[in-house]
Amino acid sequence: MVLGSILNPINSSMLAVALIPIGAAFGVPPSRTAWLVTALYLATAVGQPVIGRLVDMYGPRLLYLMGTALVGVAGGMAVFAPDLSWLIVSRVLLGIGTSAAYPxxxxxxxxxxxxxxxxxPSGILALLSVSNQVISVVGPTVGGVLIETGGWHLIFSINVPLSLACLVLGALRLPRRSQLRTDPARGVDVLGMVAFAGMLTAFMLFLMGPGVEHAYLVGIAVVAGAGFVWWEWRNAEPFIDLRVLRGNARLLATYVRQLLAFTTSYAFLYGFTQWLQESRGLSAYQAGLLLLPMSGAAIVVTALTGRRAVVRGKLVVGALVQIAGCAALLTLGPSSPVWSLVVIAAVVGVPQGLIGLANQNALYAQADLDRMGSSAGLLRTFMYIGALLAAAANAAFYRHGATTSGLHGLSVLLLAVAVLLLLTTLADRSLRRVGRAVPR
Structure with a gap:
């Protein structure tokens, strides 16, 4: 389970230092390589709920083995990619494959x-969470070492041995369907899946290339989105259970905070790293090392505050530090000293250790117990949508390269997003009661 769960974070974090080398290899700007990020999260946003439903129907063994095998196929495809389009297709397959381990x-x-x-059982949930955080810490550095050693192809080739290990361990250790209680009678909401995928794809196509000539994509996204909401509310077995939001404005606010927080987090991860390489002149390996303080700070903060169930203070502090980090990006230039880059990376890591955990705690306090699984799944969906918006923002501001002016423009946008996160937190008075002991 642990090995399968790290497939997504390791591929996400390693890519952060590979976008510039890949763009140089294929002669394309960051606005094009941003599709490597978008493809992964589009596939994951749709694939994880689908595979989750299939796991309930057919058990985890079959889906785990099929998903991790697809990861190996995607890694092999990427190694021999002749152009960027081929690489994007491999990222779609990778997103689908890595969606199997969590459900x-x-x-x-x-x-x-x-x-x-x-x-x-045995504290495995904590182990899964820690392993994902550790991989996110070392991913950019490992990616930088691999690129320095043998080029960007190596960050994709690592999926082949990881896939083989998952297949061997899964075949030996995972229980067969006959040993588990499955629910083959449950249906698959194909129409809901198609509408959701169509809405996200059309919306992202517009954001990645905004313009009057592409306005029809917004119309398609709106129609698909309206149809999706209408169908899901009426379907007894929906693809994404929107009924968890019925009369629950507090839970909806938590989802909005999740989206805002991860839009900033992912935009920084990919945008800052590309700027370090293209404008600051660092190698992929050096850029990977500079991201260690960010992830290290996130882990330390999580360890120090994780036992406290109170969430409002974490969200307020996290939003304020995000604002400070985004503002600090406006001071950077091609000759900025390394120590300032390290400080900014560490500062941005603090809210990563506060906000995600706080939103998770808020969800468990706000969601209906009978729909806890659907509510938790929807929280991850909003996180993926934040990642998609971050990719679109990077594409928009780095259309002509990861320049300092592009970084500053991105920083202004992220500053506005962080301020909005703070305002939505302060406006939600219900957060004062989450995690506090109820007096007798």
């Missing part, structure tokens, strides 16, 4: 909980 793990944990009567 498979949740299914197995639930089954083990039913068997043993323990709510959290």
């Amino acid at each position: 498979a793990s949740m299914f197995l944990l639930r089954s083990e909980s039913e068997r043993t009567g323990l709510r959290n």
Whole structure:
């Protein structure tokens, strides 16, 4: 379960230092390589709920093995990619393949909980969370080392041995369907999937190339989105259960905060890293090292505050530090000293350790217990949408390269997003009660 769960974060984090080398290899600007990010998260945003439903129907073993095998195929395709389009297709396959491990793990944990009567068997949830954070820390540095050693192709080739290891361990250790309680009677909401995928794809196509000539894409996204909402509200077995939001404005506010926070987080990860390489003149390896303080700060903050269930203070502090980090980006230039880059990376890591955990705690306090699984899945969907918006922002401001003026423009946008995050947090008075002991 741990090995399968790291496939997505390692591919996300390593790519941050590979976008500039890939663009140089194919002669394309960052606005084009941003599709490598978009393709992964589009596929994941749609693929994870789909595979989650299939896991409930057919058990985790089959879906885990198929998904991790697809990761190896995608890695092999990327190594021999003749052009950027081929590489984008491989990222789509990679996104679908990496979507299997999380729902498979949740299914197995639930089954083990039913068997043993323990709510959290052996603390595996904590192990899964820590392993993902650690991989996010070392991913850019590992990617930089691989690129320095043998070129950008190596960051994709690592998927082949990881896939083989998952296949061997999965075949040996995962229980067969006959040993588990599955629900093959549950249907698959194909129409909801198509409408959701159409809405996101049309919207992202417009954001990646905005203009009057592409305005029809907005119309397609609106129509697909309206149809999606109409259908999901009426479907007994929806693709994404929007009924978790019925009369629950507090939960909707948490989803909005998740989207805002991760838009800034992902835009910084990819935008700052590209600027370090193209305008500051650092190598992929050096850029990867400079991201270590960011992820290190996130882990330290999580360790120090993770036991406290109170969320409002975490969200307020996280939003304020995000504002400070975005403002600090406006001071950077091609000759900025390395120490200032390290400080900014560390500062931006602080809200990453505060906000995600706080939103998760808020969700568990606000969601209907009968729809907790759907509510948690929707939180991840909003995170992926934030990643998609971040990719579109990077494409818009780096249309002619990862320049300092582009970084400053991106920083102004992210500053506005961070301020909006702060305002939505302050306006939500219900957060004062989340995590606080109720007096007798």
